[in-house]
Amino acid sequence: MLAVEVIGQVLRRRRPLDDAFATHQGLRGLDARDRAFVRALASAVLRHLGYIDAVIAKLVREPIKARDAVAEDILRLGIAQLLVLETPPHAAVSATVALTVALNMAHMTGFVNALLRRVIDEQETVLAEIDRTRVAIPDWLWKSWVGTYGEPATQAIAASLRGEAALDLTLKDPATTDEWAQKLGAVVLPTGSLRVHDNHGRIDALPGFHEGAWWVQDAGAALPAKLLGPVTGMRVADLCAAPGGKTMQLAAAGAKVTALDRSAGRLRRVSENLARVGLVAETVADDAAFYRPPRPFDAILLDAPCSATGTARRHPDVLWLKQQGDIDAMVLAQDRLLDAAARMLTTGGTLVYCVCSLEPEEGPERITRFLARDRRFIRVPIRAAEVGGLTEMITPQGDLRTLPSHLAELGGIDGFYAARLRRVS
Known part of the structure; x- marks a missing residue:
């Protein structure tokens, strides 16, 4: 949840990651290990954002609406877990869907679940066509x-x-x-x-x-x-x-x-x-x-x-x-x-x-x-x-x-x- 909020501050409020991370109230109570984990998640999304967004564009017919921007960030995090962090697919999908509900995006759970499963199924076919270097x-x-x-x-x-x-x-x-x-x-x-x-x-x-x-x-x-x-x-x-x-x-x-x-x-x-x-x-x-x-x-x-x-x-x-x-x-x-x-x-x-x-x-x-x-x-x-x-x-x-x-x-x-x-x- 905290990683999604940090990502949103960077991409929509246009705050540098260091600033967004340092000033987030919810991170202050975490121990050093948990803070490092949250930062690793947010950094993985931002480091591979061009690739992640190219994957979304490849699989979605119409752009995600501005009102559902939080769900888009949740989706980005889920894709990062699957394609970058190599989280086991079942764990990545279930955690991402649960996060969608927790962040008041329950109406997007079906969409998020379906798209992540397509990422898993089409990783070596449709998604392999993306020029990962160019979209970076x-x-x-x-x-x-x-x-x-x-x-x-x-x-x-x-x-x-x-x-x-x-x-x-x-x-x-x-x-x-x-x-x-x-x-x-x-x-x-x-x-x-x-x-x-x-x-x-x-x-x-x-x-x-x-x-x-x-x-x-x-x-x-x-x-x-x-x-x-x-x-x-x-x-x-x-x-x-x-x-x-x-x-x-x-x-x-x-x-x-x-x-x-x-x-x-x-x-x-x-x-x-x-x-x-x-x-x-x-x-x-x-x-x-x-x-x-x-x-x-x-x-x-x-x-x-x-x-x-x-x-x-x-x-x-x-x-x-x-x-x-x-x-x-x-x-x-x-x-x-x-x-x-x-x-x-x-x-x-x-x-x-x-x-x-x-x-x-x-x-x-x-x-x-x-x-x-x-x-x-x-x-x-x-x-x-x-x-x-x-x-x-x-x-x-x-x-x-x-x-x-x-x-x-x-x-x-x-x-x-x-x-x-x-x-x-």
């Missing part, structure tokens, strides 16, 4: 990615989004990599992050959490801060800093960090994370577009707000919450932030701009336009050696571009774009 991505995103990366790469991206993302960790002290890899049973990725597979327990129960030896950060998200190079003793701004992974990287590398974010609440989380790992940074609650530092910074990392389409491995809801209009609004804010960051940087300083988006409008197009209007800056190409020797992550222009399908044999990586610029005059 909304049309507008598919067209964008094919136009940018080509169809084979887009198919590889879509395939990479089917599975749960592993747990990635960034170490406070990279010199202890082998030690913590052994303690955690982790794989050391070429980029330096530790990857823990099959972790289904509490994060704070893992070795090293309370010692502050590491923090959770996708391997893709850990790359942009490294592109600033040696930062010991330098004044570095981390703009749009929350939740603080990049701030901690820079502080651990010896920088004097100013972590700036317009959300005071999110900054408190940054401070809490810094305290746990024993690192120090100045935190400033302000809008980076209007902030004026007492004096220019030596280096700036701008992790700009974006559509976050590159994070769909971890946040499957993002594919269904975003639309082209969201991208159009984002680019205006990204331009303002780039211009503001340029004003904060000293001559000779380095600016790294990054977004966790796969959309060209939010990445290379923003840098092309910025360099055209601000002649004080030049692009400083990124070398493959800086990202673990992974040449496929370096664009012809010398920028960083990770795709979810990169490192596929190790479980993939979040999609990021980053460009490194230097102020020369």
Whole structure:
């Protein structure tokens, strides 16, 4: 029941899954295991929503009426149990029909029961005709990615989004990599992050959490801060800093960090994370577009707000919450932030701009336009050696571009774009 309510909040109220899950009153009384189970159910539906809805469309003559939207979500959950979670058919059908009654959709029980039984009967015939890779991505995103990366790469991206993302960790002290890899049973990725597979327990129960030896950060998200190079003793701004992974990287590398974010609440989380790992940074609650530092910074990392389409491995809801209009609004804010960051940087300083988006409008197009209007800056190409020797992550222009399908044999990586610029005059 709770999973259906969370799904409804995401798909109809257009709330991110994390927000819907964190604020649901009914989940607060559950223990950690039951909460994890509810989230697993909701995530399974959202991760495979394109396929699930294609199955419904294949078997239903007319769209389900808006007044029966709850029944549609119940049906989605039932199909996810049958086709994704491989729940025994009898258990999946009976539980789904019972849920239909419990959620005041009793008039739909016959419909739900009949359709689920057709899913079971026609799974290897009618439903086998569905191109599961193609329906996994909304049309507008598919067209964008094919136009940018080509169809084979887009198919590889879509395939990479089917599975749960592993747990990635960034170490406070990279010199202890082998030690913590052994303690955690982790794989050391070429980029330096530790990857823990099959972790289904509490994060704070893992070795090293309370010692502050590491923090959770996708391997893709850990790359942009490294592109600033040696930062010991330098004044570095981390703009749009929350939740603080990049701030901690820079502080651990010896920088004097100013972590700036317009959300005071999110900054408190940054401070809490810094305290746990024993690192120090100045935190400033302000809008980076209007902030004026007492004096220019030596280096700036701008992790700009974006559509976050590159994070769909971890946040499957993002594919269904975003639309082209969201991208159009984002680019205006990204331009303002780039211009503001340029004003904060000293001559000779380095600016790294990054977004966790796969959309060209939010990445290379923003840098092309910025360099055209601000002649004080030049692009400083990124070398493959800086990202673990992974040449496929370096664009012809010398920028960083990770795709979810990169490192596929190790479980993939979040999609990021980053460009490194230097102020020369």
